[in-house]
Amino acid sequence: MSTQPKITIATAWLDGCSGCHMSFLDLDERLIELVEQVDIVYSPLVDTKELPEQVDVGILEGSISSEDDLEKARLFRERCTLLVSLGDCAVTGNVPAMRNHFKLDAVLDRAYRENVTLQPQIPTRSVPALLTPVKPVHGEVKVDVFVPGCPPSADAIWAVLSELIAGRAPDPNAVTRFGA
Amino acid sequence: MPRPTPQPNVRVVTLRIDDRDLSAREDETLIEVCRENRIPIPSLCHLDGLSVWGGCRLCMVEIAGQGRLVAACSTRVAEGMTVQTDTERLRHYRRTIVELLFAERNHVCSVCVSNGHCELQSLAQRCGVDHVRLPYRQTPYPVDSSHEMFRLDHNRCILCTRCVRVCDEIEGAHTWDVMGRGSDCRVITDMARPWGESETCTSCGKCVQVCPTGALVKQGTSAGEMVKDQHFLPILARRRHAQ
Numbered sequence: 001m002s003t004q005p006k007i008t009i010a011t012a013w014l015d016g017c018s019g020c021h022m023s024f025l026d027l028d029e030r031l032i033e034l035v036e037q038v039d040i041v042y043s044p045l046v047d048t049k050e051l052p053e054q055v056d057v058g059i060l061e062g063s064i065s066s067e068d069d070l071e072k073a074r075l076f077r078e079r080c081t082l083l084v085s086l087g088d089c090a091v092t093g094n095v096p097a098m099r100n101h102f103k104l105d106a107v108l109d110r111a112y113r114e115n116v117t118l119q120p121q122i123p124t125r126s127v128p129a130l131l132t133p134v135k136p137v138h139g140e141v142k143v144d145v146f147v148p149g150c151p152p153s154a155d156a157i158w159a160v161l162s163e164l165i166a167g168r169a170p171d172p173n174a175v176t177r178f179g180a
Numbered sequence: 181m182p183r184p185t186p187q188p189n190v191r192v193v194t195l196r197i198d199d200r201d202l203s204a205r206e207d208e209t210l211i212e213v214c215r216e217n218r219i220p221i222p223s224l225c226h227l228d229g230l231s232v233w234g235g236c237r238l239c240m241v242e243i244a245g246q247g248r249l250v251a252a253c254s255t256r257v258a259e260g261m262t263v264q265t266d267t268e269r270l271r272h273y274r275r276t277i278v279e280l281l282f283a284e285r286n287h288v289c290s291v292c293v294s295n296g297h298c299e300l301q302s303l304a305q306r307c308g309v310d311h312v313r314l315p316y317r318q319t320p321y322p323v324d325s326s327h328e329m330f331r332l333d334h335n336r337c338i339l340c341t342r343c344v345r346v347c348d349e350i351e352g353a354h355t356w357d358v359m360g361r362g363s364d365c366r367v368i369t370d371m372a373r374p375w376g377e378s379e380t381c382t383s384c385g386k387c388v389q390v391c392p393t394g395a396l397v398k399q400g401t402s403a404g405e406m407v408k409d410q411h412f413l414p415i416l417a418r419r420r421h422a423q
Contacts, residue, residue, distance in 0.1 A: 088290055091311050092282075095291060101320040133318055138311060146310040150290035177305035179289025179296070 007165055010042040010055040011086075012076060014069040015096040015134065016062030019151040020087035021045065026154035037165050055080045057164060063089045063096045064135045068128035077141035082164065086157070088150040088178060090137045097134040104132050147172045149180035156180070195261040210252035210263060211239050221265055222274055222303050224392050225340040226253040227410070229417030231349060233341050238274055238303070241265045249273070274307045283314040284363065285321060286335040287393070293406040294394030300338060301393075319363070326376030329399055330388050334366050337395035343367060343387035350416050355381040367395075386412070 013021060021044060027034065041055060042048045058080030064070050077083055088094035099107045108130075113120040137143050147160050156176035163170035190205045197210075197219055204213040209232070214221045224236040234254040241252045244262035252265070264270070281287070281300060289295050321334035344356040344367060355378050359368045369375040388396045389408050397406045 085311070088288075092288070093316065094288060097316070097318070098286070098288060098291075100316075100318040101286075135315075136311065138313075139315065143311070148310055173305050173308055173310050177289075178287075178301055179292065 006037060006039045008039050008041045008052070008054075008056045009059065010051055010057070010076065010080060011040070011044070011059040011061070012042075012051075012072050013044050014060055014062030014072060014090070014137070015065035016087060016089040017095075018044070018061070020061040020090075020149075023149075023151035023154050024086075024157055027158055028154070030154075030158055034161065038161075051075055051079055053079060057082045057084060059084045059086050060090050060137050061086045063093045064131065064137060064140050065096050066128040066130050070131065070140060073137055073141050082144045083137075083141065084145040084147060084160070084164075085137045085143045086147050087152055088148055090143075091146050091148045092178060093134050093136045093139075094150060097136075100133040104130060145170060145172065147176060148178045149176040150178075152176045152180060193257055193259040193261075195257055195259070195263065197263045198265055204257045206257060206259075208257050210241060210250075210255045210257060213257055214252060214265060219265055220306075221252050222307060223253060224299060224303065224338060225342065227342050227346075227390055227413065229350070229413035230342060230345045230390070233345065236277070236338070236340055238277055240270060240273060242267055242270065271308070275309055278304050278307050278309045279312045279314055281338050282309070282312045283316050285317070285319075285337065291403055292336065292394040293397045293401040293403060294336075294408075295404040297404075297407050298394060299392035317363070321366070324369075324375050325399070326374035327378075327381070327383070327399070328376065329383055330375065330385065331397050331399050332367070332369075332375055333395050333397070335395075336393045337367060338393060339365055339367065340392060341367070342390040342392065343396055346386045346390045346413070350413065350420065351382060351384050351386050353380050353382050353384075356387060389413075 040046050042051045058076040060073060060076060064073055085091045089096055108122050112122050145160065147156065149156055153176065159175045160170040160172055190207050192203050193206050194201060194203045197214060202213060202217055211221055211223065211226055221239045223239040225233040226239060232254050234251045237251060239252040240249040242264040243250055287300060289301050292298065324332040341358060344358060347356045348354040355369050357368050358365060359372055360366055369378045370380055375381065388398060389410050390413065394406060
């Protein structure tokens, strides 16, 4: 084990399907190699409840669709030295942004009234308000690295993380693309 | 610009492209010479076998001594010409053009039938577009599914007019045209009637095969299944000109 302080990584899941986090887990045995070099200090994959004050690399999956997404994105930008948009939802808005073609009321009606048989109602308590329009992460905060893909493959995530850990600027376009 | 008819006694010119000395027939365009010599030039509207359109502006190149950029697809070679195809300025413009295309309509690759077989998608990757810096317009466009074999999704149309040209020049049906201006511009069948009601369409599918994106596709394809096959075009185009 090296005595150098480990690089800290935080991840969050905004409006996405979690597929990018699943793809991250698809690193399989490389995860062991990864945790020798980094500390995952905050993530849906670990139990920490609070984002630490200072994190080296922040990774966001998903688009900004709600007040909660926006708050998380701003907090990540504030506390992370480097911010990564992981996957098409974070990079382009992707599928969540397809609701931008409709009025928000119509979208809510479709999901919570028209297609529901039991107690159709719009949820209002304990859920963050939805924003209009849905935006990619860089539509709200400055993003340093963009990793497109739906989801980016484990190999692409590995290539990007390896470059970041080595202190180099990654070239995600060499390993992934929109819709990959 | 009509396709140049091969002439029996064409002269050969020499020119310099990206610091390489090359020779070409004087009736060739810059993009043809570049493709022959494996110099990559991005383009979306140009397709070998169709007339030159010069609309997408992705094949812009720099010619020494000229301040303005020229489209490689619509510029003939000339003796002593010095051309640069991959400068910082050109990369900047190309990237911006691709981003504008993505921002204008709705190109959501992950749910597109042409995912993985799309020229716009692969061009974005090659031009270094890893995100779109402009806000998306988020304006929905109609989808015409009235044809029993094919479907037209205006959301994914980049107005390259390959469909218009292949239908007119190769199939000879001239079902397609372009209507409207600016962001209202769209391709139409017959007099902007639903495609399925077209009296001129022969259902040959050439437009579908030459479409660079998922705008024109076969009915019944789902995400990633629409693989295009353009092998017919150079063969038919050659025969047409041999007549």
